[in-house]
Amino acid sequence: MLPAIGLSGQVKPAAKKTDGLSASTPQPEAGRTQIRIDKRTPAYWRITFDNPPFNIFGPDTIPQMEKVVVEIETDPNLRVVVFDSAVPGFFLTHYDFTPPLEQSTKLPSGRTGLHPLPDMLVRISKAPVVSIALIRGRATGVGSELALACDMRFASREKAILSQWEVGAGFVPGGGPMARLPRLMGRGRALEILLGSDDIDGELAEEYGYVNRSFPDTKLDAFVDALAGRISGFDRQAIADTKRLVDYASLPTDPEIGAGWDAFISSVQRPVAQKNIGRLMEMGLQTNRDVEERLGHYTANLAER
Template sequence: MNKKSIAAFAVECAVSAPRLRRAAGMAAVLSALISVPAFAGQTTTSASANATSQDQSPNVPATKREIRVEHRTPQYWRVTFDNPPFNIFGPETIPQLNEVITAIETDPNVRVVVFDSAVPGFFLTHYDFVAPLSASTELASGRTGLHPLPDMLVRLSRAPVVSISLIRGRATGVGSELALASDMRFASREKAILSQWEVGAALVPGGGPMARLPRLMGRGRALEVLLGSDDIDGDLADKYGYVNRSLPDDELDGFVEALASRVSKFDKQAIADTKRLVDFASLPSDPEIGAGWDAFITSVQRPQAQANISKLMQMGLQTDNEIESKLGHYTATLAGQ
């Protein structure tokens, strides 16, 4: 398929019925970037050699394993992102995370799940922009009718289980959106960075932050985060309500462990009922999340977004630690080019 036909396919999908538009979201991203070559330094697969015998990782080939699940007790799980060097989230991550979310929804014992990272400096970052086109276009909509990525985030928020994001390193794009979909977020004061970087690259965020952030921090601060597209450190994230609280890095693990262990001992039905009632007052509706995803699909087809992502890829997005670690800085440089 040539460049013209791929782009035409993406446009056709984007103007079709809502479900088709959502399923074609990543196709539009990849169509926009089809002229950008894959980088030899990109790493998209990882497996942990020292996983414990308790690990219940998704049923995928070991060379593709990016997520590990440790059952610390039947009631308390750790979900660890392990896709070095940057914990980039790609099409191959989606079925793995979906399997984890499904287990969280259906396991009769689990009460608390903590999301963390095994990759120094990165909690979870943005979508993989050089994945094969078919890897995204072949994805079916999720249970909610949304594209699988926002579908999983919606389901996580509504699961009858307490979800906690332990943020050490960068939570950028998808990483920020997963943290926002979690019930609680705790960040390293010295090492956490959160951001929604998309507007800086002429994109619209697709994983629901426009619906979630105003509920957490108010309209003005939400717009500052979204439109400023800059890095938010642990202290400011705490002040703004982006996270529950930031803690000194050497206290973060102990605090989260103690809280998760404590809650895991409580009655599951009481946890689920209490969370469900809080959800009524606090969670965005599916149409709100879907509108954001549709706006994302539209944005990736615009020439400015295509040009900006291409420039970032040429700078070293997904291959250069300097670019990934200072993405807020480098998106700001695009305006002057």
């Protein structure tokens, strides 16, 4: 019998025997603040994900993220935001598989008419503010999709890992990477990322165009801070107009993004996906640090069982 998977509408899984790595892993606190805003200047903000142990994104994250996106859209002085993480080893990871499916599907549509998650990603892309992802640690699933929605992405050469792991578990990514990745790196490389479902390090991510540039970890923060500070001193209207014109030439349409979410919701309920997610939960998905850190390895093992 498979362990219960929240996205199937069943009850949460019972505690499982593991290799010991998850036994001492603290669990996220319900209702805690998962996202912080550091307004370094009126024009330059750092937005930090802080939901230990793994920065998992779930339906309880969505209202907090919505407030952040509204602030980005409406502050008249803001010019640039940098998304980063306070959780060692994890930028932002995959969607939470423990809450019941209806906690996600019952959420009202966002301003674009899309589900709140793809809605917020679209709005970040189209906001009159420059968005930069500073990637240190794993950007898996939603983390990769947020990075792709940002205007620029910079990664730690040693510590960044990006991935769209979903096909390896039998379902479709929901945050729009099928629409965004081919525009960044071409069809073949996009399909390699999506269908290979493997981990991509910072150096290869730069070579493929997944990120703008990768840096030695010790130099990443200084570069991003200097770039964000430089942009924040420029005229806001010139920034917004230039970005809007680039958007015309480069962004996918809202229906393209929405189609990915619809496919995710349908595919995650299929028997093969339920079986594979169940196996991953047995291995320690969301509880075992080794599984979260080497998700590409564990999804590859699904085919062997």
